[in-house]
Amino acid sequence: xxLMKEVAGRKAVDYIESGMVVGLGTGSTAYYFIDELANRxxxxxxxxxxxxxxxxxxxxxxxxxxxxxxxLDQVNQIDVLVDGADETLRTFSGIKGGGGALLYEKIVAQNxxxxxxxxxxxxVVDELGAFPLPVEVVQFGSWKLFxxxxxxxxxxxxxxxxxxxxxxxxxxxxxxxLHLGSIPQPNQTAFELNNMVGVVDHGxxxxxxxxIIVGKEDGELEIIER
Ligand SMILES: O=C(CO)[C@H](O)[C@H](O)COP(=O)(O)O
Numbered sequence: 001x002x003l004m005k006e007v008a009g010r011k012a013v014d015y016i017e018s019g020m021v022v023g024l025g026t027g028s029t030a031y032y033f034i035d036e037l038a039n040r041x042x043x044x045x046x047x048x049x050x051x052x053x054x055x056x057x058x059x060x061x062x063x064x065x066x067x068x069x070x071x072l073d074q075v076n077q078i079d080v081l082v083d084g085a086d087e088t089l090r091t092f093s094g095i096k097g098g099g100g101a102l103l104y105e106k107i108v109a110q111n112x113x114x115x116x117x118x119x120x121x122x123x124v125v126d127e128l129g130a131f132p133l134p135v136e137v138v139q140f141g142s143w144k145l146f147x148x149x150x151x152x153x154x155x156x157x158x159x160x161x162x163x164x165x166x167x168x169x170x171x172x173x174x175x176x177x178l179h180l181g182s183i184p185q186p187n188q189t190a191f192e193l194n195n196m197v198g199v200v201d202h203g204x205x206x207x208x209x210x211x212i213i214v215g216k217e218d219g220e221l222e223i224i225e226r
Contacts, residue, residue: 004120005029005084008215010036011223012082012118015211018047021075023108024062025083026055026101029118029215033082034058038065052078054108055101056170072111081112085119086131086203088212090224093186094123097134097203100159103171106201109208117209121216129183134159134203135176141198142174148196155179173200 009032016022016037024034040046051069053059062069072078083105088094094117096102109115137145142158149156159167159175166174183189186204193202212224 002028002120003219004122004215004217005118006032006215007219007221008118008120008213009033011213011215011221012116013037013040015080015082015114015116016040016046016049018049020079021050021052021077023078023081023083023112024051024053024058024067024069025081025118026058026105027084027099029084029120030058030082031061033118034062034065034067038062038067041067050075052108054083054105055099057101072108078108078112080114080116081109082116082118083109085117085123085205087125087128088117088119088123088209089125089128090212092209092212092226093128093204093206094208095128095131095133095203096205097136097175098131100134100167100169100175102134102203103136103169103173103201106205109205114211115209116211116213118213119215121214121222124214127182127184128186128204129180132157132177132179133183133189135178135193136169136171136173136200136202137176137198138173138200142176145196145198146176149176149178171200
């Protein structure tokens, strides 16, 4: 359990109003948001809440807690999405996908009126890239992409699930993590990855959140808003 994740995740429920369509993020910080959302629904403080999930794991957690979850295609728009991040700049860009849900997370974010990231203070950085950049790739030809990344000095590794098997995303793809160390030009890196055949998407979320809720080790909060 991490207090900084918990205070950030629970605080985000203050942005939710009755009747909203709520995007449910993935990961341990988003978990606290989902837990608090369920608490307020059961206490009758929030009514007519519908959730749209960013992963199969989150769908299961939310439903177990009694939150109604429907598919993205059943809603016009999501009012507020609350999600975690692996690294974030104070300038509203970051890396996501440590939990392997980056593709659905990005699709849900693009369909959300307001995006809130909930993070512990250790996730706030001055430069992106210390956290390995996840790249979601189709299975066919993925070793060719791996070799390309290797030759380009991008230090790739296939995401594993257990000892022997490769991690497979909810969309049925592989993830190649790029151990770049630093990403001095995130826009350029994103542009190059976006243009590679076989790459489905990547974990660079540039200019995404409207609000970043940062939980501190001592339980205090910092809220960074545009
Ligand atoms: O992008 C994600 C999953 O794909 C998560 O939001 C990210 O990995 C942060 O997770 P946590 O809150 O557990 O640290």
